[in-house]
Amino acid sequence: xxxxxxxxxxxxxxxxxxxxxxxxxGQDVGAPLGGVFTATQGLKTAWNTPLDExxxxxxxxxxxxxxxxxxxxxxxxxxxxNTMDLLKIAGNTNWVSNGNYTLPMVxxxxxxxxxxxxxxxxxxxxAWASRLPGWKVVMPSNAREAYGLLLAAIDDPNPVLFxxxxxxxxxxxxxxxxGEPADQKELKNRIDAPLGDTRHKWRPQWPALEELKxxxxxxxxxREGDQLxxxxxxxxxxxxxxxxxxxKADGHSVEIIDLRSIYPYDWQAIKKSVSKTRKVLFVNxxxxxxxxxxxxxxxxxxxxxxxxxxxxRVLAGKNLPGIxxxxxxxxxxxxxxxxxxxxxxxxxxxMP
Amino acid sequence: xxxQNVPVKSKKSAAKAAKKKTPKAxxxxxxxxxxxxSLMVKARVLEERLIKIYKNGDAYFWIGSPGEEAFxxxxxxxxxxxQGPQHDYLHLHYRGTPTLTAMGMPMIDSIRLIMNKATDxxxxxxxxxxxxxxxQWNVVPVSSPIEVQYGTAMGTAHVQRRTKGSRGxxxxxxxxxxxxxxxxxxxxxxxxxxxRELPMLMTVQxxxxxxxxxxxxxxxxxxxxxxxxxxxIRTQIVNGNDPIESYLILSQEMEYIxxxxxxxxxxxxxxxLYGHSSATGANLIPEEDCLLxxxxxxxxxxxxxxxxxxKVWTDYADEAREAQDQARTEAAPQGxxxxxxxxxxxxxxxxxxx
Ligand SMILES: Cc1ncc(C[n+]2csc(CCOP(=O)(O)OP(=O)(O)O)c2C)c(N)n1
Numbered sequence: 001x002x003x004x005x006x007x008x009x010x011x012x013x014x015x016x017x018x019x020x021x022x023x024x025x026g027q028d029v030g031a032p033l034g035g036v037f038t039a040t041q042g043l044k045t046a047w048n049t050p051l052d053e054x055x056x057x058x059x060x061x062x063x064x065x066x067x068x069x070x071x072x073x074x075x076x077x078x079x080x081x082n083t084m085d086l087l088k089i090a091g092n093t094n095w096v097s098n099g100n101y102t103l104p105m106v107x108x109x110x111x112x113x114x115x116x117x118x119x120x121x122x123x124x125x126x127a128w129a130s131r132l133p134g135w136k137v138v139m140p141s142n143a144r145e146a147y148g149l150l151l152a153a154i155d156d157p158n159p160v161l162f163x164x165x166x167x168x169x170x171x172x173x174x175x176x177x178x179g180e181p182a183d184q185k186e187l188k189n190r191i192d193a194p195l196g197d198t199r200h201k202w203r204p205q206w207p208a209l210e211e212l213k214x215x216x217x218x219x220x221x222x223r224e225g226d227q228l229x230x231x232x233x234x235x236x237x238x239x240x241x242x243x244x245x246x247x248k249a250d251g252h253s254v255e256i257i258d259l260r261s262i263y264p265y266d267w268q269a270i271k272k273s274v275s276k277t278r279k280v281l282f283v284n285x286x287x288x289x290x291x292x293x294x295x296x297x298x299x300x301x302x303x304x305x306x307x308x309x310x311x312x313r314v315l316a317g318k319n320l321p322g323i324x325x326x327x328x329x330x331x332x333x334x335x336x337x338x339x340x341x342x343x344x345x346x347x348x349x350x351m352p
Numbered sequence: 353x354x355x356q357n358v359p360v361k362s363k364k365s366a367a368k369a370a371k372k373k374t375p376k377a378x379x380x381x382x383x384x385x386x387x388x389x390s391l392m393v394k395a396r397v398l399e400e401r402l403i404k405i406y407k408n409g410d411a412y413f414w415i416g417s418p419g420e421e422a423f424x425x426x427x428x429x430x431x432x433x434x435q436g437p438q439h440d441y442l443h444l445h446y447r448g449t450p451t452l453t454a455m456g457m458p459m460i461d462s463i464r465l466i467m468n469k470a471t472d473x474x475x476x477x478x479x480x481x482x483x484x485x486x487x488q489w490n491v492v493p494v495s496s497p498i499e500v501q502y503g504t505a506m507g508t509a510h511v512q513r514r515t516k517g518s519r520g521x522x523x524x525x526x527x528x529x530x531x532x533x534x535x536x537x538x539x540x541x542x543x544x545x546x547x548r549e550l551p552m553l554m555t556v557q558x559x560x561x562x563x564x565x566x567x568x569x570x571x572x573x574x575x576x577x578x579x580x581x582x583x584x585i586r587t588q589i590v591n592g593n594d595p596i597e598s599y600l601i602l603s604q605e606m607e608y609i610x611x612x613x614x615x616x617x618x619x620x621x622x623x624x625l626y627g628h629s630s631a632t633g634a635n636l637i638p639e640e641d642c643l644l645x646x647x648x649x650x651x652x653x654x655x656x657x658x659x660x661x662x663k664v665w666t667d668y669a670d671e672a673r674e675a676q677d678q679a680r681t682e683a684a685p686q687g688x689x690x691x692x693x694x695x696x697x698x699x700x701x702x703x704x705x706x
Contacts, residue, residue, distance in 0.1 A: 022514075050541050058506055058507060094696055098473075099692070100485050134694055268706070
């Protein structure tokens with residue numbers, strides 16, 4: 001099975017072959033490295049930019065102004081913050097021009113903790129991103145989802161932010177991407193560049209990939225249950241799945257929703273599930289104060305108050321200036337399995 | 353625009369052409385001089401009308417271009433207008449009226465914009481005066497944040513660079529104070545990467561002011577374009593109060609970019625005749641006036657007659673007043689349209705309806 005990095009690479013390859021994608025760019029995105037997580041290795045349209053995040057977002061916006069599709073990368077979300085006003089502009093260009101200029105651009109960037117990235121390689125961006133009207137924001141939780149969401153993002157006429165959970169970049173999925181060779185070794189031999197200096201000459205042997213588009217704005221249920229709804233995305237979705245499986249052994253039934261799209265979000269999926277379970281927990285790792293999940297919890301409270309058996313809850317990163325490097329610090333800063341499990345148990349036990 | 357493609361390729365050939373048709377001192381064809389004068393008047397009259405509209409209370413804000421006509425009009429005349437990467441892209445700042453006037457913008461478009469009418473095709477009543485957008489001419493939306501247009505111009509130039517047979521260039525304008533922003537440095541860096549140079553015309557309209565901050569107090573460099581030299585970007589300094597010099601240098605440099613696909617930076621020294629914007633009063637400030645000087649020159653050289661010159665002013669004044677009267681009768685945008693065009697193709701962006 002492909003890793004998420006391989007899946008992203010394959011999606012970009014599919015798009016350059018079939019969707020008119022002509023530019024994939026960012027710091028160290030082109031040969032020889034193909035991106036710090038190798039997600040752009042071997043692509044014929046990938047190129048290296050100056051070390052200039054504002055330049056990267058500006059370039060993407062300008063390319064999109066011509067109507068061409070592009071995928072730009074910010075090497076780590078920790079370094080996207082000096083582009084905030086440019087992201088705002090990309091998000092408001094269609095609106096402020098009253099429909100004259102739509103911007104079909106994708107910006108992808110690795111987010112989140114979980115790889116001992118310390119203060120400046122652990123930032124989340126989903127809560128920030130939810131405050132960029134005009135953008136669509138997606139975050140996959142496995143390789144196949146990454147493939148399908150990225151193709152949908154490239155296809156979309158609006159700016160789309162594709163958040164890559166960096167802790168999942170090397171994690172393999174359990175479902176094949178359409179066209180992916182079943183043998184993991186074969187895939188590696190075909191599309192992973194060799195280490196060392198020979199990389200310059202290396203060419204990938206792409207498998208015959210097929211289209212898979214996951215509609216932006218649609219969530220999916222990854223575990224069915226009737227005692228509690230847990231809504232998450234990215235790497236925390238996998239943690240939530242595990243907690244649901246563990247709790248099942250104790251006779252508990254937890255429904256897990258992979259939101260996938262942060263904006264626009266699938267309210268109908270949340271509503272349907274919470275109508276059944278009457279309890280909801282939102283889990284993500286961005287900082288907890290004015291967290292995107294607070295909006296969702298607010299909405300559940302407003303629209304479903306009399307159907308609830310417990311107050312909606314948000315489990316998110318602590319409101320700290322950074323993620324400390326030592327595991328003791330990191331693990332006490334962003335939600336871990338046991339935090340999710342405790343919150344689930346408490347909510348299941350809660351009686352009105 | 354009949355004169356848009358007047359074949360003036362260099363100072364030399366322009367001078368040759370001029371010998372035949374106009375007095376020695378003026379190295380451009382007579383019709384072009386008359387046309388430039390007319391467009392400069394049109395832009396000035398329009399801006400003065402915008403100021404009146406603001407002062408009448410029919411607009412919330414004015415910002416614009418009086419004092420920049422001698423540079424802006426030639427720029428608009430020389431731009432290759434059309435849609436797509438075969439033509440020029442314009443990434444303007446909020447002093448683009450002369451350029452757009454020269455490209456053929458009807459006065460009423462500018463007036464609808466300042467009066468935030470639903471009929472304003474640039475923004476639908478959403479944005480400030482002089483924040484133009486004309487997709488049919490590759491005029492991308494003017495955005496208020498200073499200097500961001502230097503960055504987006506890199507993107508359109510990148511596409512033009514790789515578009516087969518394109519002679520299109522990306523034109524970006526801005527002020528002097530704004531060059532302190534990182535995006536100005538980004539443009540020089542990205543436009544001059546060896547082997548990947550971008551067909552960009554970067555202009556700086558140096559009026560010696562950033563709102564109330566004077567040039568001398570903030571610039572250690574002698575000229576702004578000196579900074580481009582470090583990147584081996586070709587540079588020019590022009591007297592932006594002289595439309596003839598501006599035209600000649602712009603046509604030569606734009607031709608250079610079209611041919612070589614390499615960037616040029618031009619610093620134009622201009623005046624700021626009504627201050628920064630309505631925020632600083634929008635009152636006439638005595639500075640060198642490029643339009644009055646040009647008119648005098650044309651009168652002196654017999655290119656224009658007093659009577660015709662006057663008529664140019666009064667005709668445009670009438671046109672501007674009529675455009676205002678017309679715009680006044682037009683509808684304002686409805687409040688419930690705010691959700692329109694957040695996303696493309698009418699897709700809903702209101703979370704209440706998800
Ligand atoms: C990023 C940003 N900072 C501040 C402002 C407020 N502002 C508007 S115009 C201006 C001065 C610009 O001066 P200059 O670049 O010289 O252009 P000029 O207005 O003189 O033509 C400032 C500070 C802004 N619009 N954008």
